[in-house]
Amino acid sequence: MAARLDELDRKILRRLQADAGESLDAIAREVGSSKTPVWNRIRKMREAGVIGPSTVIVDPDALGLEACFFVLIRTSEHEAEWQARFLDALRARPEVQEAHRLAGEIDYILKVRVENARAYDTFYQALISEVRVFNVTALLSMEELKAETALPV
Known part of the structure; x- marks a missing residue:
């Protein structure tokens, strides 16, 4: 809700x-309020789960993580045990920045950030050694055109 x-x-x-x-x-000055009401609203939004933990956005290129792959996964496995193993495998890999279960022909899409194609292959080999998949397609992003973390509020 x-x-x-x-x-x-x-x-x-x-x-x-x-x-x-x-x-x-x-913040209070920018939104036209005073400090205490703004602090109270932020606290209430945190308690309600609207605001999660504060983090820092790091430039992947500055860390040498220049390759971004979108990995499309199709599987013939849909049992709860397989899904749990798959989720554990994804959570154990910091290269996976995002993972989504999809409707349609593709079952999952991953956003994977690594140094280069060789590092992606290492990631790929490790993943398929842990969980069986029917088909994997990796798409290399040539250029990031837009990346937003802010939601339209």
Whole structure:
């Protein structure tokens, strides 16, 4: 169920999504409120699960993680035991930035960030040694055109 947010809550969320490290005074000034009401709203949104943990966005190129692969997985296995092993395998690999179960011909899509094609192959070999899959297609992203973490609020 969606949380009930008023316009001030939405303004606060937009500021936090732009820069969660911004001071409470600056956020309050930007949204046209004072510090205490803004702090109380942020606390309530955290308690309601609207706001999760604060993190830092790191530039993958600065860490040498220049290759981004989108991995399409088809499987003939749909039992709970297989799904649990697959999920465990994904969670154990920091290269997997995102994983989605899909409707349609493709069962899963992964976003995998690695140094290069050789590192992807190492990841791929490890994954298929742990879980059986029917078909894997890896698509190398040539250029990231848009990447947003902020949700439209």
